[in-house]
Amino acid sequence: MAVDLEVLGELERKVLWLSTWTIHAANHLRDKPDGLKVGGHQASSASIATIMTALYFAILRPEDRVAVKPHASPVFHAIQYLLGLQTRDKLERFRSFGGAQSYPSRTKDVDDVDFSTGSVGLGVAMTAFASLVQDYVRAKDWARPAAGEGRMIALVGDAELDEGNIYECLLEGAKHGLRNCWWIVDYNRQSLDGIVREGLNERFVSIFRSCGWDVTVLKYGRLQEAAFREPGGARLKAFIDDCPNALYSALCFQGGAAWRARLSAAFAGDAEATALVERRDDPALAALMANLGGHDLGLLVDSFAAVDHDRPILFLAYTIKGHGLPLAGHKDNHAGLMTTAQLETLRAAMAVRPGREWEPVEGLRLPAERLAAALDAVPFAARGRRRFESAAVPVPATLAYGVAPVMSTQEAFGKILGEIARGSDDLARRIVTTSPDVSVSTNLGPWINRRGLFARSTVADVFSDEKVASVQKWAMSPAGQHVELGIAENNLFIMLAALGLSHSLFGERLIPVGTLYDPFIARGLDALNYACYQGARFLLVATPSGLALAPEGGAHQSIGTPLIGIAQDGLAAFEPAFADELAAIMAWSFDYLQRSGEGEPDERSWLRDETGGSVYLRLTTRPLEQIPRTLDGDLTRAIIDGGYWLRPPEPTCEVAIVYQGALAPEAIEAAGLLAEDRRGVAVLAVTSADRLSAGWHAAERARQRGRATATCHVERLLDALPRDAGLVTVLDGHPTALSWIGAVRGHRVKPLGVEHFGQSGTIPDLFHAYGIDANAIAHAVSAVSPGRPVRRLGSLA
Structure with missing residues (x-):
C-alpha cells in the first residue's frame, strides 16, 4: 500500500506532543480546587503512540473496531482531535467534568470510541466476542451488513495479559473459530509496580499459537536490522536478546553514554562489535537501541498491511515505556508526570511555541496543506462517525405461555x-x-x-x-x-x-x-x-x-x-x-x-x-x-414500576408484610396467621426493589430541585398505610434489599432475609432455620407493632 512515511512521521510527533501536553495541562495548568493530582499516563501513552499512528492514519478502515488500552486514552483523543472528531475544549478539560474521559468511553466521550476500556483486560476480550457477533449477524438471511467485514482490534498493554479473563476468552474463541481479530501488544515490559518477568514473551507466543492464532513478533526496528548486517552486528543482536528487561529499561532511561559504557564492556575484545558502537555518537546510539519494532513506523505499516487472511493474529510489538520522553524506561514512570522543566525540553524538541500548544500543525516540518490533505485522505475517517442505527423490533403487548396451576x-x-x-x-x-x-x-x-x-x-x-x-x-x-x-x-x-x-x-x-x-x-x-x-x-x-x-x-x-x-x-x-x-x-x-x-x-x-x-x-x-387473574393496565404498570398491594391496607391497618419473589406463600400465610389478632394485615408484593428504590431517590432529587409535588410509585403505595403501622420485609436474599422501605414514609420496619451461607435441606427446614418462614414473619410483627400478643404461633426454636 502507498503510505507517505514522511507525513506519518510528522503525525506521530504531533500525536506524542498532544497526548503529553493534554496530561501536562490538566495537572500543571488547570486549577485544582480539590487539591488532587489529576493524573494521566504520559509514559504508557508514549509507548504506543507509534503503533496507534500507524493504525489510525494508514491501516484502519471504517468497518474496523478498536479497543484502545486504557492508559492510551490521551493518544486516542489526540488522534481523534487531528481527525476532527474531538474538540480542543474537551482536551483542555481532560479528566475534568464534561471533558475527555480518563479512559475511552462509548457513552461519555464525544469522539469515536468503539469499546470502553476502563476495566483492564476486558476490552481486549471484548474484541474477540465482537468478532463472533459480527459472524453471527452476517450469517443471517435478514442481515443487511452496513459495512464491509471489519477487523476487531485490541491495543493491549503487556501487563493486561496477566488478566485471567483473556485466557478464558482465548479458549472460547478457539472453540468458535474466531477470525478477523487482531491483538497488538504494547510489549514495553513495565507494569505499574515494576518490570515484567523474564521469558513471558515465549510463553505468550506458545499460548496463542496453541489456541490457533498466528503470531507476529515485532522486536527489532529497521535501524537495528541494518546494524545487525554490519560487522559485529551478530554480537549486538545477541546482547539485545540476552539483556534483562530491567536493565534494558534502565539503560534507555540513562541514555547514549550509559549504552556506550555497557556495550563497550560487553564487546571488549571484539573489534568489529566495538567499532559498530564507536561509529555512532551518543544520540545515534541511543536512537539505535530504542529502535524496537513497536517504534518503527515503516515496519509497523508494512507488517499490518501484509495481512491477507482472516485468522486471528497476535502482534507482539516490543516498545519502551515513555519512548520519546525524558522519563523513558524509568521504573516509576507509569503514573509519573513530567516536570515543567522536562516539558519545556520536549517543547523545544517539538518546536512548539508558547500559546500554540493545541495547534494541529504547530512545529511540524511539512507544509500545512500537505498535512491537511493527508488527514482528509485517512481511510478510517472516510465515512465520519461509524456508529450505526437500527430500527426497533416490535414487541407484542402480551406474551403467551402455557399456564399451569402450580x-x-x-x-x-x-x-x-x-x-x-x-x-x-x-x-x-x-x-x-x-x-x-x-x-x-x-x-x-x-x-x-x-x-x-x-x-x-x-x-x-x-x-x-x-x-x-x-x-x-x-x-x-x-x-x-x-x-x-x-x-x-x-x-x-x-x-x-x-x-x-x-x-x-x-x-x-x-x-x-x-x-x-x-x-x-x-x-x-x-x-x-x-x-x-x-x-x-x-x-x-x-x-x-x-x-x-x-x-x-x-x-x-x-x-x-x-x-x-x-x-x-x-x-x-x-x-x-x-x-x-x-x-x-x-x-x-x-x-x-x-x-x-x-x-x-x-x-x-x-x-x-x-x-x-x-x-x-x-x-x-x-x-x-398461581393466582387466577387477568392483569389490567394499572396492575401491569404497577408490576413494572416495582410493586403492588396483593392485600391492600385498611384504614385501621397495624402492619404490612412486604415480600419479594419466592416468599409470597410465606407472606400470605403469615398474614392469615395474624388476621385474628391484628386489624387489616396488608401484603405488599415487590416485583423490583431496584426500581422502587431508584424511583424514590429520583423523586427526592426532583423535590430538592424545586418539584415539590414529585411523588414516586413506592411513596404512593405507602401513602395507603397508616403512619403508625409497622412493616415486616422478607425475601430469599439479603434483608438489606428491602429494609430501606421503612425510610420512605417513616414506618417502623423489621427486615427478614438470609445473611449467612445456605446449606442442603428442604425448603420448609431451611426457611425455618434461617427465619424467613410464615411463623418467623408473624413473630417479627411484635417488633414493629407491639399491640396484643399474637396467638397460635409456634416456637421459633
Whole structure:
C-alpha cells in the first residue's frame, strides 16, 4: 500500500506532543480546587503512540473496531482531535467534568470510541466476542451488513495479559473459530509496580499459537536490522536478546553514554562489535537501541498491511515505556508526570511555541496543506462517525405461555421463550440466547429445540443421527439462535456486551438473552459492570436462586444478588413471584432494551425509562400456586414500576408484610396467621426493589430541585398505610434489599432475609432455620407493632 512515511512521521510527533501536553495541562495548568493530582499516563501513552499512528492514519478502515488500552486514552483523543472528531475544549478539560474521559468511553466521550476500556483486560476480550457477533449477524438471511467485514482490534498493554479473563476468552474463541481479530501488544515490559518477568514473551507466543492464532513478533526496528548486517552486528543482536528487561529499561532511561559504557564492556575484545558502537555518537546510539519494532513506523505499516487472511493474529510489538520522553524506561514512570522543566525540553524538541500548544500543525516540518490533505485522505475517517442505527423490533403487548396451576418462575420463563420460538415475527428472529453450559438447566431447552444452535458451518446432532433418544436437539448451523459457551461467567457477560451493541457496531438489532445460575453472577461481576458501562442491552436471566434451591446447598444458594441488582447502574432488576408478573416484565423488557431516548423522566415513577437499559431477572425453581387473574393496565404498570398491594391496607391497618419473589406463600400465610389478632394485615408484593428504590431517590432529587409535588410509585403505595403501622420485609436474599422501605414514609420496619451461607435441606427446614418462614414473619410483627400478643404461633426454636 502507498503510505507517505514522511507525513506519518510528522503525525506521530504531533500525536506524542498532544497526548503529553493534554496530561501536562490538566495537572500543571488547570486549577485544582480539590487539591488532587489529576493524573494521566504520559509514559504508557508514549509507548504506543507509534503503533496507534500507524493504525489510525494508514491501516484502519471504517468497518474496523478498536479497543484502545486504557492508559492510551490521551493518544486516542489526540488522534481523534487531528481527525476532527474531538474538540480542543474537551482536551483542555481532560479528566475534568464534561471533558475527555480518563479512559475511552462509548457513552461519555464525544469522539469515536468503539469499546470502553476502563476495566483492564476486558476490552481486549471484548474484541474477540465482537468478532463472533459480527459472524453471527452476517450469517443471517435478514442481515443487511452496513459495512464491509471489519477487523476487531485490541491495543493491549503487556501487563493486561496477566488478566485471567483473556485466557478464558482465548479458549472460547478457539472453540468458535474466531477470525478477523487482531491483538497488538504494547510489549514495553513495565507494569505499574515494576518490570515484567523474564521469558513471558515465549510463553505468550506458545499460548496463542496453541489456541490457533498466528503470531507476529515485532522486536527489532529497521535501524537495528541494518546494524545487525554490519560487522559485529551478530554480537549486538545477541546482547539485545540476552539483556534483562530491567536493565534494558534502565539503560534507555540513562541514555547514549550509559549504552556506550555497557556495550563497550560487553564487546571488549571484539573489534568489529566495538567499532559498530564507536561509529555512532551518543544520540545515534541511543536512537539505535530504542529502535524496537513497536517504534518503527515503516515496519509497523508494512507488517499490518501484509495481512491477507482472516485468522486471528497476535502482534507482539516490543516498545519502551515513555519512548520519546525524558522519563523513558524509568521504573516509576507509569503514573509519573513530567516536570515543567522536562516539558519545556520536549517543547523545544517539538518546536512548539508558547500559546500554540493545541495547534494541529504547530512545529511540524511539512507544509500545512500537505498535512491537511493527508488527514482528509485517512481511510478510517472516510465515512465520519461509524456508529450505526437500527430500527426497533416490535414487541407484542402480551406474551403467551402455557399456564399451569402450580409453576415456578424459571419454568414460566422457559414456556414464554418457547412460545416466542414458535413464531416467525421479527422478535423471534432477533432474539439470540447464550449460556455458560447451563442452557438446559436454566430452561432454555424449548427455545434451543426450536431455534437451534449457532455455528458458522453446519454440525450434525450425532445423538439424533445415531437414533439415541433425547429431549434435546443439538444441531448447529448458521441459522441457529443460541450461542453455547463454556463454564466461564466472564465470557458470558462480555458476549452479552458484544451482542448488546450489535445495532451500533454492525447495524443489525439483536435481542440478547443470557442465562446463568444466580449465585454465579458474582463470578463475572466485573464483566457485568463493564457490559453495562458500555451501554450494551441484554436480558440477564439468573436462575435458580436463593435458599429455595434447597437440596443444592450453600454453594448454589445466592444471598447478595438482590443487592447487586439494586446497585448496578444500567441494569433494571426484577424478582417476580408469579408467572403472569414475569410475562408482563419480559414484554416490557424486550421493548426497554431497545430504547435510547432522552428527556425528562416519567413523573409517575420518576424513572428514566425512555433511556432504556439492560434487565436482570432473578428467578427460582420453587413452584408456586398461581393466582387466577387477568392483569389490567394499572396492575401491569404497577408490576413494572416495582410493586403492588396483593392485600391492600385498611384504614385501621397495624402492619404490612412486604415480600419479594419466592416468599409470597410465606407472606400470605403469615398474614392469615395474624388476621385474628391484628386489624387489616396488608401484603405488599415487590416485583423490583431496584426500581422502587431508584424511583424514590429520583423523586427526592426532583423535590430538592424545586418539584415539590414529585411523588414516586413506592411513596404512593405507602401513602395507603397508616403512619403508625409497622412493616415486616422478607425475601430469599439479603434483608438489606428491602429494609430501606421503612425510610420512605417513616414506618417502623423489621427486615427478614438470609445473611449467612445456605446449606442442603428442604425448603420448609431451611426457611425455618434461617427465619424467613410464615411463623418467623408473624413473630417479627411484635417488633414493629407491639399491640396484643399474637396467638397460635409456634416456637421459633
